[in-house]
Every structure is written in C-alpha cells, then in structure tokens.
C-alpha cells in the first residue's frame with residue numbers, strides 16, 4: 001500500500017488533528033518535537049512503558065526524508081506509460097505460482113473469509129502478492145523512527161504525526177518495536193497497512209484474539225477482506241472482464257466528464273459508466289458472462305487495437321487500496337490467474 005491510497009483515512013485523520021500540540025514550528029529540534037508527539041500520545045491514553053520502548057534512542061533518519069522527497073510528482077499530462085509491459089513484469093510466473101501456492105495453503109482460511117466478508121479469496125491473495133510477495137518483503141524501517149522523522153520534517157506533518165500516534169496505540173496492544181518495522185512511509189505487515197488503518201480495520205483471522213498482520217497470514221488475509229468490505233466491495237461481481245471492441249470504435253468519445261475528487265489522473269482515463277446491456281448495443285462484448293444491468297466503465301489503456309476491459313465498481317475498490325490503474329489492473333489480472341480464469 002502506497003501513501004496515496006488511503007485517502008479516506010487520511011482525510012479523516014487530517015480533520016481530527018486540528019491545532020494540537022503536534023503541530024509545532026518546523027524549526028524545532030527533533031528531540032523537542034518528539035516530546036510534543038509523546039505528550040499527545042500520552043494524552044490519548046498510550047502507556048508510559050510503550051512510549052519509552054518506542055522512543056528509546058530515537059534519532060531522525062535522513063534517508064527517510066530523502067526517499068520522501070524523491071517521490072515522483074504528477075506524471076506528464078501528455079502520456080501514460082503503456083500497461084502491457086507493466087503487467088508482464090508484475091504478473092509474472094513467480095507471482096502467479098506464488099499466488100496459487102498461497103491460495104491452496106490458505107484455502108480453509110480463504111473460504112471462511114470469503115463467507116464472512118464476501119470478497120473472493122483470489123482477490124485477497126493477489127493483494128497480498130502485490131504488497132509483500134506473499135509476506136516475503138515487508139520492509140525493514142523502524143516505523144517509530146520513520147514516522148517521527150517525517151512528522152518532524154513537516155512537509156506532511158498532520159498525516160505523519162497522526163500515524164505516529166496511531167503506531168503507539170498499535171504498540172500498546174503488545175507488539176515489540178522490532179516487530180513494528182515496515183516501509184519508509186509507515187506501511188507495515190503482510191497487507192502494508194498504515195497504523196491508522198490497522199486500528200480501524202485489522203482483524204483476527206486465526207482465532208487467537210489478536211490481529212497480528214505482521215506474523216500471521218490468516219490475520220493478514222482477513223484484514224485485507226475487511227478493508228475491501230469496508231471500501232464497498234460488491235459480492236458476486238467481478239472486478240472487470242476483458243471485452244472486445246468493434247474495429248474503429250472510438251473509446252475516447254465516451255470519456256468521463258466527471259472530475260474525480262481524488263487521484264483524478266487515474267479516473268480520467270476511464271469512460272463514462274454504462275450498463276453491460278448498453279455497451280453490448282454499442283458492439284462492446286464482455287468475454288465472460290455478465291448480467292446486462294451491471295454498470296461498467298470501458299478502459300483501453302494502450303489505445304486503439306489493444307486489449308480493452310469493462311471495469312465494475314469493484315475495480316474502484318482496488319483503487320482505494322492503491323490509487324493506480326497499473327496496480328489495480330495487475331491485482332485483477334493476477335487474481336484471475338490465481339483462480340485459473
């Protein structure tokens with residue numbers, strides 16, 4: 001999970017953190033700033049022992065600031081990188097076979113999770129595969145250090161101070177500082193949740209009463225399913241299907257006119273929503289059975305003559321996890337491969 005996806009959570013976090021003590025002047029020393037953060041966490045009920053072990057010897061990590069500043073800005077408006085090579089790299093044999101292994105290893109859990117949350121096992125597994133290669137690559141940054149550094153540096157202070165305080169609350173549930181490692185931007189565990197997302201949506205999948213997304217595959221899978229249900233996944237609907245488009249069909253003529261409130265550059269590439277029945281009347285044919293009343297948007301990322309897809313509202317749920325067409329398409333296509341479609 002990248003920093004962009006959790007917009008809903010961030011917006012809520014930004015609003016809840018008005019002019020609290022964590023909003024210090026940016027010229028404050030790291031130690032002085034950390035005192036303010038710590039005081040705020042204490043005021044929100046985090047125990048003294050947790051604060052001590054999570055802040056012992058804490059110094060800023062300048063590598064984290066560099067990584068934050070290296071983030072690419074808005075892509076050039078004139079073009080998008082092609083999708084096909086991205087898919088070839090990200091939905092490769094290793095990720096497909098790893099996904100099939102994970103899917104069969106966790107088949108019991110996935111069946112139970114699908115029953116409870118209504119999200120297909122292959123979608124959950126595909127998210128796991130894209131986030132951490134099925135748990136192999138979870139990130140090694142000390143989360144307390146990384147988030148405190150970014151909060152102190154100040155460019156996105158509200159976001160990162162909120163996440164640091166949320167991390168203290170996660171630690172207070174009995175996780176060691178050594179367990180609480182992750183990406184430089186604060187995403188952690190098998191599903192790469194941010195701490196605030198963990199507090200809101202992490203859940204127990206193996207019945208031991210703890211939502212241990214760092215160490216338990218079952219907990220991670222149940223937590224991803226909970227995220228998807230919360231984001232509005234519609235049970236029984238695919239994420240999208242390949243579609244054939246008549247020769248000379250001008251997809252651009254059906255471009256959406258709606259300006260998306262978040263990640264506009266992602267949504268502006270999709271067509272207007274029409275029912276599958278309306279698309280069929282225009283000659284656009286889904287390659288798998290789809291009810292005529294399902295709403296879908298048409299997406300032909302690499303231009304005329306290249307593959308096209310009809311995407312349902314469930315595609316937008318994948319975008320909530322990480323707002324990128326490249327990410328969402330590769331999750332959907334990997335899920336199809338895992339399920340043998």
Ligand SMILES: [Ca+2]
Nearest residue numbers: 204206208210
């Ligand atoms: Ca558990």
